[in-house]
Amino acid sequence: MILQQLQTYLRTHSQTSLEELVCQFQTDADALRGMLNLLIRKGRVRKLAGKQCGSCHSCAPESLELYEWVNSDST
Template sequence: MILQQLQIYLRTHHQASLEELAHQFKTDADALRDMLNLLIRKGRVRKLASKQCGGCHSCAPDSLELYEWVNSGSR
């Protein structure tokens, strides 16, 4: 069920950080990463190059890990 919700969320929002997804679905980031990797293998999602911040090292790594919906077809 959450895999389908994850796809709907990304399809609607186009891009999201792992931190945002974990907060949205109240799910562990590692579990979401596994689901995202499945969607990557299916060609529905791609992982974007990590967002760079100012170098202060205070940003949570999960907030810099970005994913994007790429499949314009169904589901």
């Protein structure tokens, strides 16, 4: 059931960070990565290259790990 909810969320928020997904679904980041990797293999989601915001290293890695919905006609 959460996989369907994740797809719906990504469809309505075309780009989102892993940190946002952890907060939204109150689920462990590694569990979400597993679901996101499944959606990546199916061609529905793509992982965007993580951007570096500076050299302070104080940002949570999950806030820089971005995902994008790429397929709007499949569920």
